[in-house]
Amino acid sequence: MRLCEWLEQIPWIVTITNSAVLISLVWLVHYLGFFLLVGTTVVVDLRILGAAARNQKLAPLAGLLFPFAWTGLGLVIASGFIMFAGQATTFYPTAVFRIKMGMVLLALVFGVIVQRKSPVWDGAPTVPTAAKWLAFASLALWIGAILAGLEVAAFIPGI
Amino acid sequence: MHTWLVGICDRLQNIRLVVWLVTAQYAYPFIQWTHFTGLSLWLGTTLALDFRLLGAGKRFQTAAQLSDALFSWNWLGLGIAVLGGFTLFATAAVGYIDNPAFRLKLGVLLPLALTWHIFVQQKSRTWGRTPETPAVAKLAGLMEIVLWVSVAAAAVWIPNY
Numbered sequence: 001m002r003l004c005e006w007l008e009q010i011p012w013i014v015t016i017t018n019s020a021v022l023i024s025l026v027w028l029v030h031y032l033g034f035f036l037l038v039g040t041t042v043v044v045d046l047r048i049l050g051a052a053a054r055n056q057k058l059a060p061l062a063g064l065l066f067p068f069a070w071t072g073l074g075l076v077i078a079s080g081f082i083m084f085a086g087q088a089t090t091f092y093p094t095a096v097f098r099i100k101m102g103m104v105l106l107a108l109v110f111g112v113i114v115q116r117k118s119p120v121w122d123g124a125p126t127v128p129t130a131a132k133w134l135a136f137a138s139l140a141l142w143i144g145a146i147l148a149g150l151e152v153a154a155f156i157p158g159i
Numbered sequence: 160m161h162t163w164l165v166g167i168c169d170r171l172q173n174i175r176l177v178v179w180l181v182t183a184q185y186a187y188p189f190i191q192w193t194h195f196t197g198l199s200l201w202l203g204t205t206l207a208l209d210f211r212l213l214g215a216g217k218r219f220q221t222a223a224q225l226s227d228a229l230f231s232w233n234w235l236g237l238g239i240a241v242l243g244g245f246t247l248f249a250t251a252a253v254g255y256i257d258n259p260a261f262r263l264k265l266g267v268l269l270p271l272a273l274t275w276h277i278f279v280q281q282k283s284r285t286w287g288r289t290p291e292t293p294a295v296a297k298l299a300g301l302m303e304i305v306l307w308v309s310v311a312a313a314a315v316w317i318p319n320y
Contacts, residue, residue, distance in 0.1 A: 020319055028315045031195075032202070032308065039203010043232055053228035056220075061228055064219035068207050146195050150188040 004088035017086035026079045033075030034149075038142045040065040040072070041111055048114070048127055048135035058127070062118040069111065090156050097156075100148035107141035110134055168252035177249045190250070194243030200236025202307060204229040205276060208283060212292050212300030222287025222296070226280060233280075258320045264313035272306035279303050 007013065016022040044062045046052035053061060084091050091097050113134060121131050171177065180186045208229060211222045220228075248255050255261045279299050286296035 024312075024315050024319065028308075028312055031198075031311055031315065032206075035199045035202040036206055037203070038199035039201070039236070040207050042200060043204060043207075043229060046232060047228075052232050056224065056228050060219040061225075064211065064216040064225060065207060067216060068203075068210055072203075142199075143196055146199065147188065147192045150191045150195065151185070154185075154188045 001089065001092065004092045007085040007088040010085065013082065013085045016082055023083075023086070026082045029075050030079035030083060033072045033079060034146070036072030037069050037076055038072075038146065040069040041107075041114075042139055042142060044114060044118070045135040045139045048118075048121070048131055049139075050127070050132075057122055059119045059122040062115060066111075066115045073108070087156065091152070094152065094155060096148055096151045100145055100152055103141045103145040103148060107138055107145060110138040110141065114138065164256060165253060168256055171249045171252045174249070177246075180246070181250045187250070190243055190246045192243070194240055194247055197236050197239025197241070197243055200232055201240050202236075202311075204233040204236060205307065206304060208233075208280070209300040209303045212279070212283060212286065212296045214292060214297060217290040217292075221290055222283045222292055223285075224287070226283040226287060230280070255317075258317055260313050260316040260320055264310055264317070268306065268310045268313055272303070272310050275299075275303055275306055 016026060043052055044058075044065055047054075047056070047058055047061055114131075117131065121127050180190060208222065208226055210216070211220075211225050282296070282299065286292050286299075292300075
């Protein structure tokens with residue numbers, strides 16, 4: 001909590017938080033970042049589940065889309081940190097914020113597994129059932145994380 | 160014209176289901192959720208194709224292959240985003256139609272970006288036959304990114320009015 005208070009008082013964080021233009025820019029980056037992150041990850045998940053791009057190999061699609069997802073993640077982390085720091089003492093104790101972060105972290109772990117394993121799964125005659133469960137969980141977690149993120153915004157006044 | 164439009168917006172805003180969505184606790188984030196989930200799918204896949212046209216990830220797939228892989232989910236994403244977006248609009252329609260940022264988004268930037276997207280998606284089949292994309296494809300991809308970023312920027316600015 002002391003760390004949160006310190007974050008809130010960093011001069012450049014205060015400047016950004018109090019400027020309508022700058023904080024809107026940070027939100028914009030956060031939105032675009034997660035569109036890229038979630039949109040591309042979800043397509044790979046859907047491919048594993050057999051619902052997207054069935055006529056194409058998994059590995060090249062995953063190889064192409066994951067770097068975009070990680071680019072999105074970079075944007076999300078940078079902007080998300082500023083959003084958090086500006087009101088850290090309010091965010092930190094909020095349950096739904098913690099739930100969101102938990103979901104995002106788990107979804108990211110699943111993403112790394114999918115990226116590493118997709119060449120192996122591609123070599124097998126059929127995608128293993130475990131891979132499908134993983135893809136399904138990743139899909140559900142990302143969709144859940146978006147909802148949790150919006151609930152955070154609804155719960156915390158002034159954002 | 161304007162009074163007529165305000166009349167429609169007023170009726171839209173007072174539909175019983177819409178009123179319930181606004182007043183019920185926890186309901187509003189679900190509408191936003193529909194909009195944002197659709198947008199993730201729509202813009203995630205759209206921007207991915209634009210980056211590929213710009214030359215990213217050329218050792219994996221051609222832009223034509225990627226466009227083909229993303230096509231149906233790309234448009235499904237837009238469908239979900241529009242459904243959520245329309246519902247969001249309905250909850251405060253009268254206020255939205257007078258909001259300059261909303262007008263800019265819906266009246267100018269969104270139609271432009273959407274038209275450009277259809278053009279780029281069609282063309283990516285020819286531009287994207289080989290791993291290396293032509294200069295015109297790179298320019299088209301870059302322009303689409305700029306257009307969608309401006310649509311999102313206008314949307315983010317809506318609450319500031």
